Amino acid sequence: MSVGVPALADRFFAAVTARDIPALDSLYGPDAVVWHNYDDVEQDRDDSLRLLGQLARAAGPMRYTEVRRIVLEDGFVQQHVVELGGRCEGLRMPAMLRVWCDDRHIHRIEEYVDPGPLTARLAATARS
Known part of the structure; x- marks a missing residue:
């Protein structure tokens, strides 16, 4: 097991949390793909x-x-709950990701999540 994979995972989730798109860009390999179970x-x-x-x-x-x-x-593989703030305050979304990567780059992500509650909340707050 590589010690670099946990560090890469930590950097990935920190970048998502910080909304740091340039950092995410540096973590994705050139041919990275992301698959979602919902579509x-x-x-x-x-x-x-x-x-x-x-x-x-x-x-x-x-x-x-x-x-x-x-x-x-x-x-x-990571299971977690995403807790949202702002206009989505209080929304909790259980999710799981299977990530293929090496010590430096993510090559493939398979994300298992139900985006329905988030979609509904964003639609409701857009109307208010």
Whole structure:
């Protein structure tokens, strides 16, 4: 097991929490893809970075709680709860990611989450 994978995972989640898109860009490999269970679509790295930037602007601050991570030979699995603030205050979204990476770059993410509550909250607050 590489000691670099846990450090990469920590940097990735810190960058998402800080809404640091340039840091995320540096962590993604050039051919990185992100797949979501809710739409069964693979996003390329640019689309993923764009979506993360939009989410950060729309949803407000977020933090990861109840983190459980298992480091694997080729990456890691992490279960967590995303707690949102701002206009999504109080929203908690359980999620799981399977990430394929080396010590420096993420190559593939498979994300398992139900975005329904977030989508509903953003729609409701947009109407208010």
